[in-house]
Amino acid sequence: MSVLKPLPRWADVVLLPLLNLTLAFVVSGLVVLAIGQNPLHAMWAIATGAFGSGYNFGYTLYYATNFIFTGLAVALAAHAGLFNIGGNGQAYVAGLGVIAVALLLDGTHWIIVMPLAMLAAMLVGGIWAFIPGYLQAKRGSHVVITTIMFNFIAAALMVYMLNYVLKAPTGMAPESRMIAPDARMPRLAEFIDFFRHTPVNLSLFLAIALLVGVYYLIWHTKFGFALRTLGQNPTASRYAGFSNSKIIMIVMTMSGALAGLVAFNEVLGVQNRLVLDFVADAGFVGIAVALMGRNHPFGIGLAALLFGALYQGGNELQYVVPGLTREMVVIIQALVILFTGAMEGLFRPGLQFAFMLFTPEHKAEAMARESAGSES
Amino acid sequence: MDLNFLISMLDATLRLSTPLLLACLAGLYSERAGVFDIGLEGKMLMAAFAAAATAAVTGSAWAGLFVGMSVSVLTALLQGAAAISLKGNQLIAGVAINMLAAGLTTFLGQQWFRQGGRTPPVSGDARFSSIQLPFAAELRNVPVVGEIYSVIISGHSILVYVAFLMVPLTAWILFRTRFGLRLRAVGENPKAVDTAGISVRRLRYQAVLITGLLCGMAGAYFSIAQGAGFGNNMTAGKGFIALAALIFAKWRPVAAMFTCLLFGFLDALQIRLQSTPLPVLSDVPVQLIQALPYILTVVLLAGFIGKAVGPKAGGVPYTKER
Known part of the structure; x- marks a missing residue:
């Protein structure tokens, strides 16, 4: 039986993800349609809510700043074959730093x-991810399960x-x-009038610099x-003379440090104090962002902007289209993860x-294959 | 500690461990078949919402249970399609399911009932009421034994008894039937199963189907047996505690029951401590007890108290050779 030929590279990298993404949005549109609203109207409301004015x-x-941090955290670990699902917990405890x-x-x-504060956020977030990394590298416990558990432990710790x-x-x-006004990270609104009354701050530039840094x-x-060798083939990596356990621990620590920067943005730049649940599931959005950005910093930048727009637009959506609450955005996000991540092979x-x-x-x-297929 | 306190704690333990046990056994079937499932939480949440919505509209708890389980099965099959047929990443599929459930239940709840994502409260026949076992009332006055029987064992909803009956049934299915043998084999060495002429896909779908059924029951328990209506995110991470229990029990049904009872007891304890501090435990923060199931699981996974090794082929989609 003949085997299907692999796709050309451009189709693999651009066409297939685009098809999956389109499907995610089409299904989201069907949900909107199912409750009797016009999906195009909703989409327009999200777009104007996200880009309509400087505000x-x-x-x-x-929002995009946070998602760049968590998206990079997921992607960096993914390149080493690790699934860091604990971005939420890492960002949350980093608030302590x-x-x-x-x-x-x-x-x-x-x-x-x-x-x-930036170093403290990276340090504490890094430590929170280092432990699962250490347990994976030295004790063989699965990093996915440990990071899930660490999310819950972090939540309990922070409440305490x-x-x-x-x-x-x-x-x-x-x-x-509250942090004293002098110590707070300046918002862009202080220099650029266009961003009046918005929380976007200097950490945006850090996020952009890190996109380049992580790429490098x-x-x-x-x-x-x-x-990357470890991620592709752990055996090859070992024979090449790399210490797999060392790479796992370093990558997990770096990943946690990246996620921890969410706290830098939120605590020092936006809330100006430590509050409960300030992470607001940014860690999970990071999974969607990394998947959609195909684990490449360029893609992550775009995907983070898209999800930032969805979050901000989703907040405005309920005022424009009655009945469409911001949970719609969570549904879109889930469908993006489902179709571009788990069901990647659909098309x-x-x-x-x-x-x-x-x-x-x-x-x-x-x-020939087609006729053979129809016979069997 | 007096006896009354102990009895009321054990009674609460039983109630609180029921959904954990159902979800844990649910996870056991698919993970034993080699399909990792971190989407237990999402399936329970979907089922809890569907069950409460149906029960509120029809006024029948049984209809609620049926619809809840059906929705959970459909969700499980979606997850299965991604993980088994499309050979996608099983963990990512689970994350997607959890997120979809969180968004969809609140969104649809708000659309349909306009009460901030909650369903209308259910009562009477729309809820599973507690069952008095025979002679419970008569034995109430017998010291110790009577109290244990009438308070702890009797007086739960039917789902509690079903959950605990599922334990011997699961053990029997898993270790004494041909299906169970194949199920375990497909999680350890799918190639061997395939070579023996048995469909790996079919077996894994069957496992995922059972997972859906049990998660559905657990979800329905939340909204129409333990609670009286659906509230936002009402499963509150219990699906992950069930997952932790599954690992803690090393994927064995009877051990799963004891682990769920332990985790249920910890839950009962922390609820109790929030209202009335106990003299012995006054210095222990409630948050530590809340985090204990997760901490214990991490410690176990790290191999410091025994070793938890999952099914060998877990998480790996099976590709049939041509």
Whole structure:
């Protein structure tokens, strides 16, 4: 029996993901249609809600900043064959690092607080991911299960810390006291009037720099080569003289550090204090972003912008189209993960067949296969 | 600690471990067949919503259970299609299912009932009421034994008894029937099963189907037996505790029951501690008890207390050789 020929590279990298993505949006549109609303109307509402004004665009960029961090975290681990599902927990505990630096250096200028808080976020997030990495590398426990467990442990830990350790003496709510105005990370609105009243801040530039940095790390350094080799073939990596367990631990720590930067954006730049659940599932959005961006920083940048737009547009959606709540965005996100991630292979055989039909040298083979298929 | 306290704790333990046990056994079938399932949570949530919505509209708990289980089975089959037929990443499929359930249940709940994502409260026949076992009332006054029988064992909804009967049934199916042997084989060495002329795909779909049925029952238990109506995200991570229990029990049914009872007891304890602090445990934060199932599972996985090794072919889609 003849075998389908593999797809040309451009079809594999661009066409197939685009088809999957289209399917995700078509199904989302069907959900909107099912409740008696016009999907095009909804889409327009999301688009204007996300890009319609400086205010809307500022919020879109603020969400996108978080999603770049978590998307890169998932992608970096994925290149080493690791599925870091614990971005949420890593970002959440990283908040402890940021708030510790900010409150200890109370009254210090932000130019000093900012780099230290950034390092603290990366350090604490990194540690929270290092433990699952260590357990995978040295004890053989599956990193997916451990990171899931660590998400829940992080949630419990943070509730405890906010209720018993960090709670402001004057307040009732489980949240830390406010960071002094001088120490807060400046928002872009302070320099650019276009972004008036929006939370997008300097961490956006860090996110963009990291897109470039992670690209360079993965494809232009020896370590990047080692981690990709591990991801492709652990045995080959070992025979090439790399220490697999060391790479696993370093990659997981880096991945956690990237996820931890969500806390840098949220705590030092937006909330200006530590609050419950400030991560708001950014870690899970990171999975969708990485899948959609095909684990490439360029794709991740675009996907993060798209999801930022969906989140911001989704917030506005309910005011424009009655009945369409922001849960619609969660549904779209789930469908993107389902179709571009788990059901990635849906169109592959069909597409491969179509490609063979349209290349003269394979056409006969394809026809033969078709008739053989219909007989069996 | 007095006896009354202990009895009420054990009673609560039984109620709280039931959904864990159902979800845990659900996961056991598919994971034993080599399909990792981190989507237990999502299937339960879908079922909880569907069951409550149906029960609220029809007024029948049985109709609710039926629809809840059907929705869960359909979700499981979607997940199965991705994981088995399309050979997709099983973990990503699970993540997608969880997210889809979280979004869809709140969204549809708001669309249909306009109560902020909740369903209308269900009562009377729309809910599984507690069953009094024979002689429960008569034996109530007999010290110790009577109290244990009438309070702890009697007076639960039928789903509680079904859940615990599923344990010996699962053990029997898994270890004493041809289907169970094949199921375990397909999780360990699918190629051998295939060579013996048995369809790996068919077996895995059967396993995923059972997973759907049991998750559906667990979900329905949340909304129309334990609770009275569906609330946003009402499964609250129980699907992941069930997953932890499954690993903790090393994928064995009887051990799964004891693990779920332990985790259910911890849950009962932390609920109790939130209202009335106990003298012995006053220094232990509630959050530590909440996190304990996860911490224990991590410690077990790390191999510090025994070793949990899952089915060998777990997580790997099977490709038939040509």
